[in-house]
Amino acid sequence: MLSMLRTIWTVLLHLFRRPITVQYPEEKPYLPPRYRGRIILSRDPDGDERCVGCYLCSAACPVDCIALQAGERPDGRRYPEFFRINFSRCIFCGLCEEACPTYAIQLTPDFELCDYNRQNLVYEKEDLLINGPGKYPGYNFYRVAGLAVSGKEKGASENEDKPVDVKSLLP
Amino acid sequence: MATIYVDDRPYEVDPAKNLLEECLSKGLDLPYFCWHPALGSVGACRQCAVKQYRDENDQRGRIVMACMTPAMDGARISIRDKDAVQFRAGIIELLMSNHPHDCPVCDEGGECHLQDMTVMTGHNYRGYRFGKRTFTNQQLGPFINHEMNRCITCYRCVRYYRDYAGGKDLDAFASHNHVYFGRHEDGALENEFSGNLVEICPTGVFTDKTLKQHYTRKWDLQTAPSVCAHCSLGCNTIAGERYGQLRRILNRYNAQVNGYFLCDRGRFGYGFVNGDRRLRQPRLLQDGESRPVSGAEALKRTALLLGRQSRVIGIGSPRASVEANFALRTLVGSRNFFSGMAPGEEHLVARMLHVLRGAGVRTPSLCEVESADAVLVLGEDVTQTAPLLALAIRQAVKQAPRRQAMQLRIPRWDDAALNEVMQQQKGPLYIATPAGTRLDEAATQCFRGAPDDVARLGFAVARALDATAPPVRGLSREERAAVQAIAGALRKAERPVVVSGSGCGSEAVVDAAAQVARALGGAGTANLCFTAAECNSFGLGLLNAMGTAEAFQRVADGLVDTVVVLENDLYRRVGRASVEAMLASAHVVAIDHSATDTVAGAEVAFPSGTFAETEGTMVNNEGRAQRFYQVFVPQGEVKPAWSWLGELAQAAGRTELTGLRSPDDLLAALGRAVAAFEGLPERVAGASFRVNGEKVPRLSPRASGRTAVSANVNVHEPKPPEDPDSPLAFTMEGYPQQPPSPLITRFWAPGWNSVQSLNKFQAEVGGALAGGDPGMRLIEPVANGAAAYTDEIPPAFRRRAGEFLVVPLHHIFGSDEQSAVAPAVAQRSPGPYAALSPEDAQTLGVQDGEFVEIELDGGMFQLPALLMSSMTVGVLGVPVGIGSLRGVDLPARSRCRRV
Structure with missing residues (x-):
């Protein structure tokens, strides 16, 4: 008897509390920037795609929902010839973002990915690539890597000396 | 101990x-x-x-x-x-401290010894604050990519390239922390074994350029144990596939065969598998027009041609597996099965097999050749016809000086000290060929002469070794001196080896090599090594097929209605006129993986799988039967040749192949039918073989993209393909640990992602694989019985005015039918030429590059002259398999004139 009355009292008190739920979809909840939602591919500060096709995201993916093919442009830059994420399989764990050495793949706070047709959840590179650097505005992998690409010769990366003159015997 | x-x-x-x-x-x-x-x-x-x-x-x-x-x-x-x-x-x-921040864009990443060792030692943060040293790279040709920044100066590349493989054009330059490994200038690496730098380099300085064009990480490649299909040595390889394309070949260690290394033809010649010359759909020839049709339609048409009343013959192929050849033999009957080798080659293979299965000689494995201390090469340009044998011979010449050095109590592994004592000394290696070879630089003495003179030299050596051998008359003084030197070196050696083969097309040379081996005596010691033209020449030879020429004769006599041609481009074997006559007078059904000229002329053509898409057994020059396994499921209607033959038989209502539905069935039937293959079926890990009840996975546990690879076509993932024919699975599921040695799909061990993990697979470092090296020798000499000498010694070569002896010259890049199509190999292949000695050129009045006309087999061929100072006078060399000169049995006499 006593417990029933206590329950009714608790429920009555809750009538005067502020609600936690929001009127979704009219009202959107706040999600922090690091929320793990829809995956995007970002570009470096110079506007070129960041992904170098290293396959680390696809290797890290626990549900194997990323497939890509690395290619090389005539100027020496590596890029993904195709890049496909099957969002109907993705579990938004963020391991791909963690594995990415170039900050190319990032998870965004957009979680509204529902579709009536599963086939529509297969995203290609054109669907994934955005026009900005995402969460990491300053980083450009090719300014750090030792690989020469057009516009950056050998020895022009950060923290690199000029190429050695092999024919010189000076110390 | x-x-x-x-x-x-x-x-x-x-x-x-x-x-x-x-x-x-x-x-x-x-x-x-x-x-x-x-x-x-x-x-x-x-x-x-x-x-x-x-x-x-x-x-x-x-x-x-x-x-x-x-x-x-x-x-x-x-x-x-x-x-x-x-x-x-x-x-x-x-x-x-100078290693660049490259791993994501480095082809070595994920299979890098430097990565593994860094993780193993626990280093993870660069404490050095100053700039990184950098280098500019070099263009090293179509095989190898150079990225010098990644170098850690271990010197393995130059030690391998110069000391082991005998290369000249890779060296260490500059000093202190500027040491640079490269060529003196940009250009393709000349050595035929440069591809091994990919595996020798512990990091990503030298990487596979052909892989770079369709780059895939090691963990994503679907790999299976394979056997190289580009020469008769049968080196063991690991072939890797991704997205339906064959993407690279790596070495698969086999202590008895190829050890740690492959040649560039074997490593980079895989491009033909992905090439646009592939046949992926059956084709029918109608009104002179070849059009693609469905398998069912092609089978219906063929059923009429193969019916019971029809007189059918089959032409096999030295590049098809033993199983496929045997399936054809079973279908048409052994009296209607022809080898499909060029008539001259066929003769030589039969001869070599006869010698090796006779008394008094034994053929060594490549490993045994490496430990030989005196080598005589007769008539064979081994660097071009059996490249890894040349690498083995290069090791053999170090045996004698090394033995001397080790008497100073220097241990065998102390490379620097041994080199210091050996000082580039070479043990006895004698080479007798019609033209200069790449191995000459390692030779003690070279002898140039027409094939008959080479043979005479061999016979004379045999005589010098054993006085009961028949004598050779009319040798010159220099020849007699050479004979004495060679015989002395061979007699002194503990493990002499004679190397010969079908390379110069002369039966006398093969006989001479056998004669020397017999004269050396000591039955049981491995001393006679033969090479043949193609990967399964010896396997086909053991099937006792009829001669190819006879097949054409039967067709010409009107005794044949239908010819089934198995994976064979007949234009390469016999003259154009003969093939065209056959295509015109009989119904030709061709089964091949590429659209060859024979396929183009055939009435019906069926697409078969390459070595990477089928399973089978090949027999190498040592007589070692080795299984290669299917790497991936091909696109289109590509099926194994034996499978097409089974369907053909069924469609035509024939019962010969009933019950032979898999390579295992065929091999079992072969073991019963042909004595040479007895015992082999039991030794092969067949389809029912399981490790701990499980199949061996072709994919690594880390293989990626399973749910996305085909999602663009259909988001519902297909079931992984099943493999009823082998103990391997097309998935990552299966026995997770080291499989038995014949089924090693990749070299990987925890903490060892690079190929250096091989040491975990060996019973002892540098020794046999744990559980024994795969393969079974089918050719052993008869235990007892006297070795009989032949006294058919050819007369010395005599030139005739205005006439040349045309001999075949082989090329590692270009002479092999399959690898020649691979884009990387095609770039290194020479063009057609006619090689002449400068004296002959002067007589003819031609300069280098001017055209000469030769008449062969009734056809006239115009070729640019190539002046070769090492060429025997009176002999003219033409490249094998390059240009329009095909299907001619060489050596042959020919008139030659300036155009």
């Missing part, structure tokens, strides 16, 4: 080895860079530091390099000692 103590645990070791080798053999992890089991130790990288103690009471110990310290009895060392651990971490930090 000696006992050493590693971290206070006793281990039984071989005192002739060093501590590093023995630690790795015992399964202990000890990082290293500059040491390689095939190259020995130099102690350059300082990475394998361990602490050695005087005795059990010694608490301080001292740091030594494991690779430079013999595994002496009672040695006490510690790998886990704090100082040693710190020392190794410090060394790797030094090595890494």
Whole structure:
């Protein structure tokens, strides 16, 4: 008897509390920037795609929902010839973002990915690539890597000396 | 045997080895860079530091390099000692201080020895604040990509390339921390074994350029044990596929065959599998027009041609597996089965098999050739026809000087000290060929002459070795001196080897080689090594097929209605006129993986699988039967040749192939039908073979993209393909640990992602694979019986005015039918030419590059003259398989004139 009355009292008190739920979809909840939602591919500060096709995201993916093919442009830059994420399989764990050495793949706070047709959840590179650097505005992998690409010769990366003159015997 | 103590645990070791080798053999992890089991130790990288103690009471110990310290009895060392651990971490930090931030864009990433060793030592943060040293790269040709920034100066590349493979054009330049490994200028690496730099380099300085064009990480490749299909040596390979394309070939260690290395033809010749010349759909020829049709339609048409009343013959192929050839033989009957080899080659293969199965000789494995201490090469340009045999011979010439050096009590693994004592000395190697070869530079003496003269030299050597052998008359003084020198060297040697083969097309040369081997005596010692033209020449030879010429004769006589041609481009075997006559007068059904000229002319053509898409057995030059396994499921209606033959038989209502539905069935039937293959079916890991009840996976556990690869076509993932024909699975599921040696799909061990993980698969470092090396020898000499000498010694070669003896010259890049189509190999292939000695050129009045016309087999061929100072006078060399000169049996006499 006593417990029933206590329950009714608790429920009555809750009538005067502020609600936690929001009127979704009219009202959107706040999600922090690091929320793990829809995956995007970002570009470096110079506007070129960041992904170098290293396959680390696809290797890290626990549900194997990323497939890509690395290619090389005539100027020496590596890029993904195709890049496909099957969002109907993705579990938004963020391991791909963690594995990415170039900050190319990032998870965004957009979680509204529902579709009536599963086939529509297969995203290609054109669907994934955005026009900005995402969460990491300053980083450009090719300014750090030792690989020469057009516009950056050998020895022009950060923290690199000029190429050695092999024919010189000076110390 | 000696006992050493590693971290206070006793281990039984071989005192002739060093501590590093023995630690790795015992399964202990000890990082290293500059040491390689095939190259020995130099102690350059300082990475394998361990602490050695005087005795059990010694608490301080001292740091030594494991690779430079013999595994002496009672040695006490510690790998886990704090100082040693710190020392190794410090060394790797030094090595890494200039290493670029490249791993994501480096082709070595994920299978990099430097990555593995860095993780093993625990180094993870660069403490050096200053700039990184950089280098500019070089263009090293179509095979190898150069990225010098990644170098850690271990010197393995130049030690391999110069000391082991005999290359000249790769060296170390500059000094101190500017040491640069490259060529003196941009250009393709000349050595035929340059591809091994990919596996020798512990990091990504030298990487596979053909892989770069369709780059895939090691963990994503679907791999299966395979056997190289580009020459008769049958090197073991690991072929890797991704997205329906064959993407690279890696070496698969087999201590008896190829050891640690492959040649560039084998490594980079896989491009034909992905090429646009592939046949992927059956084709029908109607009104002179070839059009693609469905398999059912093609089978319906063929059923009429193969019916019971029809007289059918089959032409096999030396590049098709034993199973496919046997399926055809069973379908048409052994009296209607023809070998499909060029008539001259066929004759030679039969001859070589006859010799090897006779008394008094035994054929060595490549490994045994490596340990030979005197070599005589008769008539064969081994670098071009059987490249890895040339690499083995290059090791053999080091045997005699090394033995001398080891008398100074220098251990075998101490490479720098041995080299210092040996001083480029070479053991006895004698080469007798019609033209100069790449191996000449390693030879003690070379002899130039027409094939008959080469044979005469061989016969004379046999006579000098054994007075009961028939004498050779009319030798010149120089020849007699050469004969005495060769015979003396062979007699003195403990393990002499005679190398010959079908390369110069002369039966006399093969007989002469056999004669020398017999004269050397000592039955049971492996002393006669033959090479043949193609990957399964010896396997086909063991099937006792009828001669190819007879097939054409039967067609010409009107005794044949239908010819089934198995994976064979007949235009390469016999003259154009004969093939066209056959295509015109009989119904030709061709089964092949590429659209060859024969396929284009055939009435019906069926697409078969290449070595990567089928399973089968090939027999190499040693008589070693080796299984290659399917790597991936091909696109289109591509099926194994034996499978098409089965369907053909069924469609035509024939019962010969009923019940032979898999390679295992065919092999079992073959074991019963042909005595030479007896016992083989039991030795092969067939489809029902399981390890712990499980199949062996072709994919690594880390293979990626399973739910996305085909999602663009259909989001519902297809079931992975099943493989009813082999103990391997097309998935990552299956036995997770090391499979038995014939089924090794990749070399990987925990903490060892690179090919260096091989040491975990060997019973002992540098020795056989755990569980024994795969393959079974089918050719053994008869145990007893007297070796009979032949006295059919050809007369000396005499030139005739205005006439030349045309001999075939082989090329590692271009002469093999399949690899010649691969884009990388095609870039290195020479154009057509007619090689002449300068004297002959002068007589004819031609300059280098001017055209000459030769008449062969009724056809006229115009070829640019190539002046070759090493060419025998009166002999003219033409490249095999290059240009329009095909299907001509060489050597042949020909008139030649300037155009």
